[in-house]
Amino acid sequence: MVVITDIAVQGAQMLLVLLLAPLLTGFVRKVKARLVRRQGASIFQPYRDLLRLLRKEVVLADNASWLFRVTPYITFAAIWVAAALVPTFATGLLFNWTADLIAIVALLGSARFFLALAGMDVGTAFGGIGSSREVMIAALAEPAMLLMVFCVALVAGSTQLSTVANFLASSYVGLRVSLGMALVALIMVALAENARIPVDNPATHLELTMVHEAMVLEYSGRHLAMIEIGAFLKLLLYISLIACVFVPWKIALFGTGPLAYAVGAVVYIVKLAVAGFLLALFETATAKMRVFRVPQFLGAALMLGLLGTLLLFVSRSF
Amino acid sequence: MMSAVALQLSCVAAFLVTAIVAIALSRSARATAVIYGATLVICAAALFGSLRWLLGDTANASMVTLPVGLPWLGAHFRLDALAAFFLVVVNLGGAAASLYGLGYGHHEEAPHRVLPFFPAFLAGMNLVVLADDAFSYLLCWEFMSLASWALVMAHHREPGNVKAGYVYLVMASFGTLALLLAFGLLAGPAGEYGFAAIRAAPHTPYVAALVLILMLLGAGSKAGLVPLHVWLPLAHPAAPSHVSALMSGVMTKVAIYGFIRVIFDLLGPPAWSASVVVLLFGSITAVMGILYAMMEKDLKRLLAYSTIENVGIIFVGLGLALAFQANGMKLAAALAFTAALFHVLNHSFFKSLLFFCAGAVLTSTGERDMDKLGGLIHRMPYTSFAMLVGCVAISALPPFNGFVSEWLMFQAVLQSPDLPQWALKIMVPAVGAMLALAAALAAACFVKAYGITFLGRPRGAAAETAGEVDRFSLAAMFILAALCLLGGILPGLVIDALSPISLQILGGRMPIQANEAWLSIAPIAESRSSYNGLLVMLFVAMSASLSVFVIHRFASRAIRRGPAWGCGFSDSTPAAQYSGASFAQPIRRVFGTMLFYARDHVDMPAPGDTRPARLRIELHDPVWEGMYEPVVAAVELSSEWLNRLQFLTIRRYLSLVFATLVTLLLVLAIWS
Numbered sequence: 001m002v003v004i005t006d007i008a009v010q011g012a013q014m015l016l017v018l019l020l021a022p023l024l025t026g027f028v029r030k031v032k033a034r035l036v037r038r039q040g041a042s043i044f045q046p047y048r049d050l051l052r053l054l055r056k057e058v059v060l061a062d063n064a065s066w067l068f069r070v071t072p073y074i075t076f077a078a079i080w081v082a083a084a085l086v087p088t089f090a091t092g093l094l095f096n097w098t099a100d101l102i103a104i105v106a107l108l109g110s111a112r113f114f115l116a117l118a119g120m121d122v123g124t125a126f127g128g129i130g131s132s133r134e135v136m137i138a139a140l141a142e143p144a145m146l147l148m149v150f151c152v153a154l155v156a157g158s159t160q161l162s163t164v165a166n167f168l169a170s171s172y173v174g175l176r177v178s179l180g181m182a183l184v185a186l187i188m189v190a191l192a193e194n195a196r197i198p199v200d201n202p203a204t205h206l207e208l209t210m211v212h213e214a215m216v217l218e219y220s221g222r223h224l225a226m227i228e229i230g231a232f233l234k235l236l237l238y239i240s241l242i243a244c245v246f247v248p249w250k251i252a253l254f255g256t257g258p259l260a261y262a263v264g265a266v267v268y269i270v271k272l273a274v275a276g277f278l279l280a281l282f283e284t285a286t287a288k289m290r291v292f293r294v295p296q297f298l299g300a301a302l303m304l305g306l307l308g309t310l311l312l313f314v315s316r317s318f
Numbered sequence: 319m320m321s322a323v324a325l326q327l328s329c330v331a332a333f334l335v336t337a338i339v340a341i342a343l344s345r346s347a348r349a350t351a352v353i354y355g356a357t358l359v360i361c362a363a364a365l366f367g368s369l370r371w372l373l374g375d376t377a378n379a380s381m382v383t384l385p386v387g388l389p390w391l392g393a394h395f396r397l398d399a400l401a402a403f404f405l406v407v408v409n410l411g412g413a414a415a416s417l418y419g420l421g422y423g424h425h426e427e428a429p430h431r432v433l434p435f436f437p438a439f440l441a442g443m444n445l446v447v448l449a450d451d452a453f454s455y456l457l458c459w460e461f462m463s464l465a466s467w468a469l470v471m472a473h474h475r476e477p478g479n480v481k482a483g484y485v486y487l488v489m490a491s492f493g494t495l496a497l498l499l500a501f502g503l504l505a506g507p508a509g510e511y512g513f514a515a516i517r518a519a520p521h522t523p524y525v526a527a528l529v530l531i532l533m534l535l536g537a538g539s540k541a542g543l544v545p546l547h548v549w550l551p552l553a554h555p556a557a558p559s560h561v562s563a564l565m566s567g568v569m570t571k572v573a574i575y576g577f578i579r580v581i582f583d584l585l586g587p588p589a590w591s592a593s594v595v596v597l598l599f600g601s602i603t604a605v606m607g608i609l610y611a612m613m614e615k616d617l618k619r620l621l622a623y624s625t626i627e628n629v630g631i632i633f634v635g636l637g638l639a640l641a642f643q644a645n646g647m648k649l650a651a652a653l654a655f656t657a658a659l660f661h662v663l664n665h666s667f668f669k670s671l672l673f674f675c676a677g678a679v680l681t682s683t684g685e686r687d688m689d690k691l692g693g694l695i696h697r698m699p700y701t702s703f704a705m706l707v708g709c710v711a712i713s714a715l716p717p718f719n720g721f722v723s724e725w726l727m728f729q730a731v732l733q734s735p736d737l738p739q740w741a742l743k744i745m746v747p748a749v750g751a752m753l754a755l756a757a758a759l760a761a762a763c764f765v766k767a768y769g770i771t772f773l774g775r776p777r778g779a780a781a782e783t784a785g786e787v788d789r790f791s792l793a794a795m796f797i798l799a800a801l802c803l804l805g806g807i808l809p810g811l812v813i814d815a816l817s818p819i820s821l822q823i824l825g826g827r828m829p830i831q832a833n834e835a836w837l838s839i840a841p842i843a844e845s846r847s848s849y850n851g852l853l854v855m856l857f858v859a860m861s862a863s864l865s866v867f868v869i870h871r872f873a874s875r876a877i878r879r880g881p882a883w884g885c886g887f888s889d890s891t892p893a894a895q896y897s898g899a900s901f902a903q904p905i906r907r908v909f910g911t912m913l914f915y916a917r918d919h920v921d922m923p924a925p926g927d928t929r930p931a932r933l934r935i936e937l938h939d940p941v942w943e944g945m946y947e948p949v950v951a952a953v954e955l956s957s958e959w960l961n962r963l964q965f966l967t968i969r970r971y972l973s974l975v976f977a978t979l980v981t982l983l984l985v986l987a988i989w990s
Contacts, residue, residue, distance in 0.1 A: 132901045
């Protein structure tokens with residue numbers, strides 16, 4: 001019986017992230033449009049886009065290989081699994097112990113690895129430019145991410161997200177400067193990883209400054225739909241991650257019953273909405289930076305992570 | 319019933335016999351099949367013996383003394399858990415290389431330069447691991463170096479290979495000198511050369527520090543620690559590809575074995591300051607190695623530089639183990655040590671695999687320069703699949719084996735807050751960040767290696783006409799690729815198999831992983847961190863196939879082929895694709911501007927001028943130009959100066975002799 005509930009909760013979580021992800025992106029787009037006084041498309045537009053793309057035929061370049069055709073599915077699956085392993089509305093899910101935070105980050109790395117390869121498969125200059133910049137950004141973001149993980153693991157004594165969320169939600173941790181720094185570092189990394197302003201512009205197309213869009217330029221039809229929904233899921237994943245580590249309020253603890261799960265789900269959606277609004281606000285207020293300013297941006301995230309860790313040592317020793 | 323060590327030694331004897339047979343046979347047409355077949359069988363026997371020893375009863379080491387070597391000492395050989403593990407690595411790599419050689423060897427132009435040395439090289443590596451006294455250790459070490467040197471020089475007429483051999487010889491002699499001094503210090507004034515006596519004797523902190531430095535120089539130069547790595551990217555690619563695989567995948571591990579044997583086993587309890595040095599060199603090596611690889615356009619040299627990175631990662635694991643061991647944190651030390659050994663095993667799998675694939679590309683196209691390749695995924699489907707597995711595994715991505723050892727390493731890094739020393743507390747998180755940087759750069763580097771070589775459109779005639787390689791080579795590649803996957807999804811079995819070693823060397827072990835549910839691994843406790851490669855792979859495979867099924871069933875499965883979109887701009891020439899150098903440009907600009915003094919020079923013709931525009935990339939190797947060139951210049955200057963002594967008159971020679979005699983006598987008189 002317990003196992004069945006567990007599987008149900010885990011399955012619900014997997015479906016929830018899949019269903020919510022396009023809505024979140026639609027919401028962010030809507031808010032951005034309203035902020036610049038445009039009407040904007042409906043917040044359900046991403047669903048319509050996905051359905052339309054799924055129904056269309058795929059136009060493949062003549063020399064595209066099998067790798068190009070399997071990459072959308074591998075990428076989508078890796079991101080979906082990673083997203084399903086981050087606690088959203090409840091901790092202690094059935095398969096939470098399958099992978100800790102480091103493994104989740106690495107799963108996203110696998111997805112990116114294949115996307116970058118697919119960008120080079122057709123052999124156009126745009127694919128190469130996108131792939132090479134994407135791996136550069138990843139190389140800078142990953143050390144910062146690790147230091148953030150380190151800082152959080154020092155406080156919570158674990159890299160297991162369920163345990164971290166449980167600890168931070170249930171015990172009195174208080175306001176910590178270190179955690180604040182780790183939060184800022186994680187937000188900076190999340191902006192870079194999700195190809196958001198100021199690192200990359202998700203709305204850009206046919207520009208020499210594009211990174212992610214250049215990499216997936218050759219994709220069409222259902223393949224593009226998988227890549228799009230992968231990107232939506234990744235945004236949702238990072239917001240869930242920030243929510244579960246830094247604001248785990250009202251997250252349903254393990255085995256607290258259906259009411260707590262329902263409350264957790266509602267609060268989770270509210271958290272997503274707030275985060276989406278803040279993201280839209282930030283993106284509207286900021287300009288995109290040059291590609292070679294990104295190292296400084298992510299270097300700052302790295303330094304924040306390191307400083308957070310060191311502060312934690314200092315505060316512990318006194 | 320032969321003892322285990324005698325069994326291993328008889329395998330070594332069989333290798334040596336094979337080497338002699340190879341000399342006799344080398345001109346015959348069937349020599350390749352006979353020799354590689356023989357080494358395959360012997361490696362398999364040695365592998366079986368050492369694996370059985372490692373998985374069976376490892377409490378009592380198996381020892382034998384042969385009446386050769388120094389008359390009062392004899393040659394001691396010993397098989398314990400540590401040696402057995404490294405024998406597994408050596409012989410597994412040797413078996414794979416032999417299998418690959420069965421096919422690849424037929425393309426060899428001068429088989430008589432390769433065949434006799436290949437079994438000798440394997441014998442040398444086996445002997446180093448088995449040796450149990452300083453004299454036999456050094457002798458076997460030199461034998462291994464010389465055999466591999468001969469293999470590096472197999473294609474000595476190709477440009478650059480003579481220099482590679484020369485630099486290798488110089489660096490190998492330097493390394494052996496350092497080892498000689500280290501063992502001299504360890505043996506003490508009494509001259510106890512047996513490892514058992516060295517282990518029993520106490521060592522002062524001064525001696526321990528000196529031995530550590532000498533071992534870092536001696537074993538480190540063979541393993542490829544920066545800045546002693548300069549010979550490695552020259553020599554490893556110069557050898558035939560299956561020998562490159564052995565040198566990179568296995569011989570560097572034998573050097574690491576030497577380091578572990580002396581520092582962890584013989585030297586006694588470590589000082590925490592030792593770990594600072596090892597961590598520093600390890601992390602610098604990891605990052606520098608992969609940055610060098612990123613800048614490289616020769617496929618085999620790229621792989622050799624990536625070996626340097628992986629050696630750095632292994633040394634970071636060993637440094638962490640030293641730090642924890644010095645503070646009595648047995649569990650954390652065992653975790654870091656196991657991570658390092660796991661990475662030793664993993665690297666021997668995927669680096670051999672990648673060198674085999676590079677060798678396949680080389681036989682099929684005759685090219686090592688990535689900028690002349692491209693599109694091989696269409697012409698070499700099996701090789702490209704195996705290479706893809708190797709690239710994902712070496713980039714430390716789940717669900718393959720590279721990720722598991724890297725993950726264990728990060729878990730060890732996360733144990734560092736409990737260390738009492740402030741230097742280590744601050745250093746270890748920074749080292750962790752360096753590891754993450756190296757892993758991310760490795761992913762970038764192998765996207766480049768795979769993307770430029772196998773994807774895109776062919777950049778030259780050689781790449782257009784390439785074909786798939788023979789079955790033996792493919793079998794060797796696919797066996798290693800399968801091992802890469804198995805290591806990634808069943809890491810608990812490997813960790814449990816490695817536990818007798820950490821128990822023997824450190825006196826502590828990781829918790830038994832076989833009891834964990836669903837074959838997951840939990841290095842400390844499940845609430846702290848756990849990982850399950852099997853489930854991750856199953857989940858990804860299931861959701862991928864589910865989405866494929868749903869979409870193809872309910873949405874659309876239509877496909878139309880057309881010209882590439884490329885924003886409406888069709889670049890007709892394959893030369894307009896991204897090349898290796900252009901792919902590396904962002905990283906070159908971010909990291910290389912400072913480290914390699916990288917500069918891009920654009921030569922743009924004036925308007926109306928019809929000559930082509932040129933982009934020249936200027937790169938400097940800081941280690942070679944900053945450390946080695948001054949030494950070379952000093953040697954040349956002094957030899958030029960000393961050269962004058964050759965052309966003196968007889969009177970001057972006589973007066974020189976007289977002056978020397980008087981000076982020596984004066985010194986003697988003052989001394990006594």
